[in-house]
Amino acid sequence: MSHYVIRRVLQAIPMLIGISVIVFVLLQMTPGGPLAVVENPGGSGRVTQEQLERLRARYGLDDPLYVRYLRWAGDLVRGDWGTSFNTGQPVLTMIWERVPTTLLVTGLAFLVALALAFPIGIVSAARQYSLFDYLATSAAFLGIAVPSFWLALMFLYVFTFTLDWLPAVGLSDPRQQHDGLAAVVDRAQHLIMPVSVLALVSTASLTRYVRAAMLDVLGQDYMRTARAKGLAEQAVITVHALKNAAIPIVTILALEIPDLFIGSVIVESIFAISGMGRLFVESADLRDYPVLMGILLIASFLVILFNLIADILYSRLDPRIRYR
Amino acid sequence: MSKLVKHTDDASLAAALPLRPVGAADLGHAAPRSRWSDTWRQFRRHRLALVSLAVLALMGLAVIVGPALLPYDPERIDFAAKSQPPSLAHPMGTDELGRDQLVRVLDGGRISLAVALAVVVVAMTVGVTVGAVAGYAGGVVDNALMRLVDVFYSMPGLFVIILVVTLVGPRFATIVLVLGLLRWMTTARLVRGTFLSLREKEFVEAARAVGAGHARIVVRHLLPNTMSPVIVAATLGIAGAILTESALSFLGVGFQPPQATWGRMLQEAQRTVVNDGQWWRGFFPGLMIFLTILAVNFVGDGLRDALDPRRVGR
Numbered sequence: 001m002s003h004y005v006i007r008r009v010l011q012a013i014p015m016l017i018g019i020s021v022i023v024f025v026l027l028q029m030t031p032g033g034p035l036a037v038v039e040n041p042g043g044s045g046r047v048t049q050e051q052l053e054r055l056r057a058r059y060g061l062d063d064p065l066y067v068r069y070l071r072w073a074g075d076l077v078r079g080d081w082g083t084s085f086n087t088g089q090p091v092l093t094m095i096w097e098r099v100p101t102t103l104l105v106t107g108l109a110f111l112v113a114l115a116l117a118f119p120i121g122i123v124s125a126a127r128q129y130s131l132f133d134y135l136a137t138s139a140a141f142l143g144i145a146v147p148s149f150w151l152a153l154m155f156l157y158v159f160t161f162t163l164d165w166l167p168a169v170g171l172s173d174p175r176q177q178h179d180g181l182a183a184v185v186d187r188a189q190h191l192i193m194p195v196s197v198l199a200l201v202s203t204a205s206l207t208r209y210v211r212a213a214m215l216d217v218l219g220q221d222y223m224r225t226a227r228a229k230g231l232a233e234q235a236v237i238t239v240h241a242l243k244n245a246a247i248p249i250v251t252i253l254a255l256e257i258p259d260l261f262i263g264s265v266i267v268e269s270i271f272a273i274s275g276m277g278r279l280f281v282e283s284a285d286l287r288d289y290p291v292l293m294g295i296l297l298i299a300s301f302l303v304i305l306f307n308l309i310a311d312i313l314y315s316r317l318d319p320r321i322r323y324r
Numbered sequence: 325m326s327k328l329v330k331h332t333d334d335a336s337l338a339a340a341l342p343l344r345p346v347g348a349a350d351l352g353h354a355a356p357r358s359r360w361s362d363t364w365r366q367f368r369r370h371r372l373a374l375v376s377l378a379v380l381a382l383m384g385l386a387v388i389v390g391p392a393l394l395p396y397d398p399e400r401i402d403f404a405a406k407s408q409p410p411s412l413a414h415p416m417g418t419d420e421l422g423r424d425q426l427v428r429v430l431d432g433g434r435i436s437l438a439v440a441l442a443v444v445v446v447a448m449t450v451g452v453t454v455g456a457v458a459g460y461a462g463g464v465v466d467n468a469l470m471r472l473v474d475v476f477y478s479m480p481g482l483f484v485i486i487l488v489v490t491l492v493g494p495r496f497a498t499i500v501l502v503l504g505l506l507r508w509m510t511t512a513r514l515v516r517g518t519f520l521s522l523r524e525k526e527f528v529e530a531a532r533a534v535g536a537g538h539a540r541i542v543v544r545h546l547l548p549n550t551m552s553p554v555i556v557a558a559t560l561g562i563a564g565a566i567l568t569e570s571a572l573s574f575l576g577v578g579f580q581p582p583q584a585t586w587g588r589m590l591q592e593a594q595r596t597v598v599n600d601g602q603w604w605r606g607f608f609p610g611l612m613i614f615l616t617i618l619a620v621n622f623v624g625d626g627l628r629d630a631l632d633p634r635r636v637g638r
Contacts, residue, residue, distance in 0.1 A: 018475035029491050145618040147567055149574045149590060150610030153597055161601045168598055262482045269575055270594065280483060281575050284490045292487050299480035307478065 005312055012308050019300045020076070023293055024069050076297070082290035086283070091294040095276060101171065102275035105267065106260045108191060109198035114253075116203045121210025125218060126237050136207060143204025148263060152197045152270045159193060166193055169272035194271045198263050202256055209252045213245040220244070247317045254310035258303040366630035373626020376619035383616065387433040396424035398431035399582045407596070410604050417604035420596065425589075429608055432584035436566055437616070439500055439585075443565035444558050446504025451511025452547070452554060458512070459519025460542055466516070473509045481506050485568065486577050494578055503565055511557050518550045552631035559624040563617040570613050586613050 056062055063071075075081070081091040124136040159166045171190045172178070178186045217223065218241055226240045227233075265277035272278070276295055283291040368374055391398060402422035410417045416425035458469040488502045522528060523546070531545050572578035573587025581588065586609040593605035 014471065015475055015478055018471070019478060022475070022479070026487060026491065141621065142618065145563070145614055145621055147570055147610060147613050147617070149571065149587075150606070150613060153590060153594060153606040153610065154603075156598045157601065157603050157606070161598055258480060262480055265482055265486075266571055266575070280486065281577075284486050284575075284577055287490065289491075292490070296480070296483050296487055299483050300478055303478045303480055 004315055008308060008311055012304050015304050016301070019304070020073055020297070021069065023297055023300075024072055026296075027072075027289065027293055028065075081294045081297075084283075084288055084291050086286050086288045086291070091290050094279065094291060095294050095298060098274060098276045098279050101273060102261070102264055102268070102277060104171075105191070105194055105198065105273060105275060106257075106264050108195045109202065110257065110260055112195060112199035113202040113206055113256075116199070117206035117210050120203075121207045122214055122237065122242065124207070124211045125214030126241075128215065137211070140204045140207045140211075143200060144208075146201065146204075148197050148201050149266050149270055151200065152193070152267060155193050155197060156270075166190075171273055194267045194273060198260060198267050201263060202260060206252070206256065210245070210249055213248045214241060216248075217241045217245045247314065250317060251310045251314050254306045254313060257306050258299070261299065261302060363627075363630045367626050370622075370626035370629055372622045373629075376622035376626070379615065379619045380623065383433065383612075383619075384437065387430050387437060390430040391427050391434075394424065394427045394430070396427045398423065398428045398584055407600075407602060409602070416608040417602070419592070419605060425604065425608055428584040428589060429586070429612055432586050432589055432609065433612060435496075435579060435583065435585045436569060436587070436613075439496070439503070439569045440562045440565040442500040443503040443507065443569075444561045446500060447507040447561055447565075448511055448554065448558050449508075450505065451508035451557075452515050452550070454508065455512035455515025455517075455550075456519060456542055456547065459516035460523065460538070460546065462520065462523070466520075469512070470516070473512055476506065476509050479506065482568065482571060485572060486575065489572065489577050494580055496579075499569065499572070499578060503568055507561055507564065511554060511561075514553050514557060515550045518553075519546055522546055522549055556624055556628045556631060559620060559627055563620040563624070566613060566616055566620070586610070 079092060083090055084094055087094065120136050124133045127133055156168055160168045167190050172183070172186055176186075223236065223240060226236045231240075261277075264275060265280060267273070268275045268277040269281050276298075280292065280295045282288075283295070400423065402418075404422060405414070405418050405424075406422040407420050408414055408418045408422075414424050414426065416429060418424055419428075454469055454473070458466040484506060485502050489498060492498045492502075528541060528545055531541050536544070569578060569585070570587030570590070573585045574591045576591055579585045579588055581592070589609035590606055593602070593609070596602040597606040
């Protein structure tokens with residue numbers, strides 16, 4: 001089994017290289033190339049042709065493409081991700097500062113989605129064609145079609161403008177200095193809407209997966225055996241069915257995380273939360289390419305990482321699958 | 325068992341659709357005419373899908389002829405009528421420049437729907453081509469193309485789209501190409517899988533034996549067999565494309581003002597909805613996105629049921 005894990009990890013390496021090549025090619029597409037900012041700072045042509053050539057030579061921009069790629073990739077591996085055009089800070093530092101916020105929002109949303117999708121999906125499947133199943137399936141179908149930014153905007157209208165219950169932006173109230181319990185309450189109030197929006201959208205699709213996986217298992221012969229030997233229905237569902245249904249679900253869960261991460265771009269923008277997603281949109285506005293590239297690379301790594309985790313979990317959980 | 329099949333209704337299962345071998349019947353004869361009427365008969369039984377199809381047709385008609393019929397121009401400014409709630413004269417209200425929201429929603433819908441359709445055309449063209457080449461050629465070619473699919477699958481969609489549109493500029497062609505080039509992989513895998521499994525079937529052998537060339541085998545015998553899942557994937561792809569384009573516009577990266585799109589209108593509405601409570605500014609454009617995606621998903625569901633050979637005759 002560990003052979004499989006090692007092989008699978010090794011397979012991820014060419015993927016990483018492939019993505020880094022694409023990102024590098026995109027970087028070359030930057031209008032005017034990497035020196036555009038120096039060439040024309042604020043429209044005044046203060047840089048002479050000679051200086052420009054010296055800069056090109058110094059940064060090795062006249063080298064062949066593959067040499068530049070290798071040098072760039074080498075810098076990445078050594079932790080040099082360039083500096084922001086906007087703030088002059090190292091890209092990696094800037095991203096790192098935003099990570100905890102994004103993790104907090106997406107992590108909470110993930111937990112909420114799990115807590116909702118599992119019970120709903122299981123009951124829905126166990127009582128197929130019941131009123132509950134009908135309502136849950138309909139709600140999931142609606143939930144999949146709802147654009148998160150619309151949902152967020154309508155939440156803001158209802159809970160902030162009309163009812164004035166929840167704050168609209170940020171993760172804490174900048175006008176008041178809270179401490180202790182008050183700070184926790186303040187933080188929670190700020191988190192309710194962004195987390196709900198993110199969670200609802202993924203609950204809708206997760207519920208469908210849980211339900212489908214459970215229905216698949218409930219139709220198996222061993223379920224009849226379990227019932228025939230006199231097990232209580234609850235034990236049949238939770239022990240025999242859920243355990244087997246969990247295998248495909250776990251795979252989906254691992255793949256849901258990058259989706260949540262992508263969804264955070266929208267949610268962080270609308271609720272003005274300073275996470276990685278908002279940094280990305282702000283950097284796009286400012287044409288801050290080094291930061292954009294950095295976040296894009298990290299997001300790609302995440303997708304590959306969770307694909308890897310999903311595959312490995314799948315092979316570990318399902319004894320029927322044997323890889324050589 | 326049939327009950328179970330009927331309700332395992334999630335998108336991932338589209339890939340598992342078995343296919344009717346059309347190629348055999350095609351050999352020397354016209355394609356069976358009854359296939360499409362068969363599909364239509366099945367499709368009609370899915371009430372919601374039928375209603376959704378009507379909704380989409382109506383929406384298509386509305387965005388094409390609607391702006392011409394309404395007495396307003398989507399970009400005409402009228403301060404006398406600014407920020408009005410919905411009324412008979414302005415069923416969706418007006419914005420802070422007094423522009424009629426209904427005509428803007430219809431005008432924007434034209435762009436949003438056109439982008440979605442074009443994206444699906446790009447995605448299907450690339451997907452079917454890559455899938456067909458990989459599945460038919462097999463071996464090294466297949467391997468290389470499938471690794472390419474893996475790489476594209478690992479790209480975090482929205483991030484890449486935002487970056488490229490920022491780099492190249494928010495033109496119609498750019499947005500369509502970028503969105504399309506990030507949505508072809510599922511189709512490619514689907515087509516490749518079918519090609520691989522059908523490549524060695526007797527009817528292909530028979531076609532080869534009577535002297536059919538590669539092109540003829542691919543186009544006449546293999547491609548028709550992949551059409552059912554491709555049609556379903558294309559339909560559902562429209563929903564994804566609309567959502568992504570709106571998200572892009574919403575984030576301010578997509579189409580630029582004064583051009584209205586549903587996402588753009590939502591973006592412009594953000595401040596007024598939250599600060600001034602002008603709910604109609606955000607409600608209607610979002611409702612259009614929601615209804616379109618919902619209807620497209622239902623139609624896709626209905627098509628999947630109708631095109632699934634396991635269901636024919638039930």
